[in-house]
Amino acid sequence: MDQRVIEHADVLVDWSAQVERGDNVIVSVAEGTHDLAVAVAEKLGDRGANMITLYDSDELSSAYLSAHDGTFDHAGAHEQRLLEKADVYLRLGGGRNTAETSDIPQSVRQAYNKSRTDAREARMNTDWVSTLHPTRSLAQQAGMSYSAYKTFVYNAILRDWESLAEEMAEMKTLLDAGSEVHITTDRTDLTMSIADRTAVNSCASVAYDSHNLPSGEVFTAPYATTGTAFFDVPMTIDGTRVQDVELVFADGTVVDYSAVQGEETLSGVLETDDGARRLGELGIGMNRGIDRFTDNILFDEKMGDTVHLAVGRAYDACLPTGETGNKSAVHVDMIMDMSSNSTLSIDGEVIQRDGTFRWEDGFEA
Amino acid sequence: MDQRVIEHADVLVDWSAQVERGDNVIVSVAEGTHDLAVAVAEKLGDRGANMITLYDSDELSSAYLSAHDGTFDHAGAHEQRLLEKADVYLRLGGGRNTAETSDIPQSVRQAYNKSRTDAREARMNTDWVSTLHPTRSLAQQAGMSYSAYKTFVYNAILRDWESLAEEMAEMKTLLDAGSEVHITTDRTDLTMSIADRTAVNSCASVAYDSHNLPSGEVFTAPYATTGTAFFDVPMTIDGTRVQDVELVFADGTVVDYSAVQGEETLSGVLETDDGARRLGELGIGMNRGIDRFTDNILFDEKMGDTVHLAVGRAYDACLPTGETGNKSAVHVDMIMDMSSNSTLSIDGEVIQRDGTFRWEDGFEA
Numbered sequence: 001m002d003q004r005v006i007e008h009a010d011v012l013v014d015w016s017a018q019v020e021r022g023d024n025v026i027v028s029v030a031e032g033t034h035d036l037a038v039a040v041a042e043k044l045g046d047r048g049a050n051m052i053t054l055y056d057s058d059e060l061s062s063a064y065l066s067a068h069d070g071t072f073d074h075a076g077a078h079e080q081r082l083l084e085k086a087d088v089y090l091r092l093g094g095g096r097n098t099a100e101t102s103d104i105p106q107s108v109r110q111a112y113n114k115s116r117t118d119a120r121e122a123r124m125n126t127d128w129v130s131t132l133h134p135t136r137s138l139a140q141q142a143g144m145s146y147s148a149y150k151t152f153v154y155n156a157i158l159r160d161w162e163s164l165a166e167e168m169a170e171m172k173t174l175l176d177a178g179s180e181v182h183i184t185t186d187r188t189d190l191t192m193s194i195a196d197r198t199a200v201n202s203c204a205s206v207a208y209d210s211h212n213l214p215s216g217e218v219f220t221a222p223y224a225t226t227g228t229a230f231f232d233v234p235m236t237i238d239g240t241r242v243q244d245v246e247l248v249f250a251d252g253t254v255v256d257y258s259a260v261q262g263e264e265t266l267s268g269v270l271e272t273d274d275g276a277r278r279l280g281e282l283g284i285g286m287n288r289g290i291d292r293f294t295d296n297i298l299f300d301e302k303m304g305d306t307v308h309l310a311v312g313r314a315y316d317a318c319l320p321t322g323e324t325g326n327k328s329a330v331h332v333d334m335i336m337d338m339s340s341n342s343t344l345s346i347d348g349e350v351i352q353r354d355g356t357f358r359w360e361d362g363f364e365a
Numbered sequence: 366m367d368q369r370v371i372e373h374a375d376v377l378v379d380w381s382a383q384v385e386r387g388d389n390v391i392v393s394v395a396e397g398t399h400d401l402a403v404a405v406a407e408k409l410g411d412r413g414a415n416m417i418t419l420y421d422s423d424e425l426s427s428a429y430l431s432a433h434d435g436t437f438d439h440a441g442a443h444e445q446r447l448l449e450k451a452d453v454y455l456r457l458g459g460g461r462n463t464a465e466t467s468d469i470p471q472s473v474r475q476a477y478n479k480s481r482t483d484a485r486e487a488r489m490n491t492d493w494v495s496t497l498h499p500t501r502s503l504a505q506q507a508g509m510s511y512s513a514y515k516t517f518v519y520n521a522i523l524r525d526w527e528s529l530a531e532e533m534a535e536m537k538t539l540l541d542a543g544s545e546v547h548i549t550t551d552r553t554d555l556t557m558s559i560a561d562r563t564a565v566n567s568c569a570s571v572a573y574d575s576h577n578l579p580s581g582e583v584f585t586a587p588y589a590t591t592g593t594a595f596f597d598v599p600m601t602i603d604g605t606r607v608q609d610v611e612l613v614f615a616d617g618t619v620v621d622y623s624a625v626q627g628e629e630t631l632s633g634v635l636e637t638d639d640g641a642r643r644l645g646e647l648g649i650g651m652n653r654g655i656d657r658f659t660d661n662i663l664f665d666e667k668m669g670d671t672v673h674l675a676v677g678r679a680y681d682a683c684l685p686t687g688e689t690g691n692k693s694a695v696h697v698d699m700i701m702d703m704s705s706n707s708t709l710s711i712d713g714e715v716i717q718r719d720g721t722f723r724w725e726d727g728f729e730a
Contacts, residue, residue: 031399034396038428041432043432048436050441052419052441052447053419054418055392055419056418057402057403057418060402063406063410064406064407064409064410066407067411068413076417077389078415078417078451079417079447082444082447085443
């Protein structure tokens with residue numbers, strides 16, 4: 001087995017999920033991720049954890065949902081019980097065809113997701129970590145050879161996470177102290193409030209309330225958003241390519257939107273519920289191991305030269321105790337490239353210009 | 366997709382598991398069974414059932430258990446919750462290497478199984494069905510080409526189950542009314558009591574208390590066994606080949622035994638506990654779609670020209686209400702070929718001679 005797969009499992013189980021003896025662990029195994037699953041299973045056995053493995057297959061989901069009439073009655077009730085008794089949930093993402101679920105009717109998908117709200121919340125209450133095993137399908141999506149894609153993925157995942165956590169702590173300090181964020185690019189001029197919100201130092205460990213591997217972003221839950229945001233990084237939502245999205249905000253809510261490609265899909269997202277038209281997240285990518293866009297949100301949004309905004313659900317970790325943030329059945333991230341003609345400012349002070357943070361070489365105040 | 370896979374899913378979901386709208390269904394997907402899983406998922410969607418899929422990988426189990434120190438604390442607690450909330454459990458067996466788990470230490474395997482007793486019992490309380498998708502590994506075990514093996518498997522599974530259920534009902538009637546069974550072959554002369562015992566018409570449907578697909582056997586729980594039984598069909602017990610077993614019974618208990626191959630493994634089985642030396646089952650194979658031995662108990666014991674006896678645990682369904690049958694930690698089936706020089710008699714009347722039942726063409730009274 002590729003030694004990097006074993007190292008990936010080590011980082012996932014020890015640094016990211018902090019698995020301990022006797023923990024009830026769920027491992028969700030996507031198509032094409034068998035090798036990583038074997039390495040994770042061995043690691044969990046060695047740690048003395050309890051393991052159950054789920055099969056996460058887009059082909060099965062597609063077959064199931066396409067045949068369903070779309071009326072669901074608590075579709076995740078048995079899964080919910082499992083999740084409620086679990087300590088750790090490890091999602092090994094991968095797959096063999098990123099377009100596999102593209103022909104599921106939007107209404108069926110929405111009804112299904114809605115009926116699984118309790119199960120999803122139970123999963124969010126575990127120490128969950130979502131990671132990714134490089135598959136040929138993901139390499140194709142990225143427009144890369146399989147070999148080059150593997151190098152790319154492990155560069156992003158096998159980092160010195162403790163050191164990156166220290167650098168990101170600086171950004172968290174700035175966001176926690178700040179009241180207003182202002183972002184400008186060629187086509188973006190957006191202001192949002194972050195007063196009283198707490199940023200998460202997302203360094204790929206549940207110990208930091210960070211649930212992605214790789215991670216490498218600092219994020220918070222903005223509100224009262226005003227202005228225009230343009231997202232120039234292409235993305236895939238529910239199997240559909242969506243490109244060049246523009247959102248216009250007034251008083252925190254999307255009042256106008258467009259997309260050069262995939263506008264219908266975008267519309268479906270925004271019309272899910274009220275919360276889907278408000279921001280749930282502002283994230284600042286800081287993982288310098290990610291050096292190109294690969295049409296995969298798990299990587300793209302962590303890239304050092306990007307900022308992303310998500311419409312929909314906010315993370316509780318960003319909110320003052322007892323306060324509820326933006327609620328929604330969706331959470332869809334959209335990314336803007338900050339590498340040129342851009343500024344990110346907090347309370348009027350430029351923190352990042354043209355992709356360079358103020359503590360990095362070459363920063364121009 | 367092979368049309369037979371779709372028909373298999375139809376039989377499994379409708380006839381065997383009798384899935385209804387809103388049922389919470391677990392689908393356990395072994396390595397190599399993806400195609401059947403897709404067909405089952407589509408069927409479950411069409412029926413409006415709720416679905417969760419487990420990944421049943423011998424490679425993962427082996428990696429996990431081989432790395433574990435062997436001390437388990439309720440290893441199936443989260444799985445148990447899932448099972449308690451499930452209505453139906455569909456086990457899609459398959460695999461890519463029948464010897465994959467052979468290097469797990471016996472002590473670790475036993476400790477693991479013991480700690481999962483509650484989960485196992487919860488599974489037995491669902492409408493569970495165990496079936497099998499033809500894989501290359503199973504074809505190899507059977508000594509057959511992949512193509513020929515698929516034909517064999519679907520011949521066994523895609524039967525007119527209602528019609529076979531009617532035929533087997535005749536056998537059940539005979540066994541329920543009978544007091545004594547007498548079996549003779551070249552090297553077998555065995556008598557056992559079945560008075561007051563109830564036979565199970567195992568026609569591959571939970572509606573008949575039958576949980577295997579394929580099935581096609583009628584079985585009961587004999588006692589007071591006397592005489593000699595010779596099992597000429599080879600079998601694999603815990604990964605070891607066992608062949609030409611002879612058991613000598615007196616007053617219901619094995620008093621002498623031998624095997625040309627694997628006698629040590631046989632000895633280990635018989636010495637597990639007191640019940641391991643008494644019979645728990647007499648089964649009469651009646652599935653004429655199974656026309657050869659394939660070293661797989663799910664098929665071999667259902668073959669029309671065979672009778673099998675199991676040492677160990679009896680099934681409650683065969684016992685008078687309130688009565689406990691033979692108890693044991695084991696249940697090991699052994700098969701004898703009845704195709705020539707054999708008789709199966711109930712209370713002195715020959716029911717099957719040389720493999721032909723008395724209601725079949727060519728039967729000689």
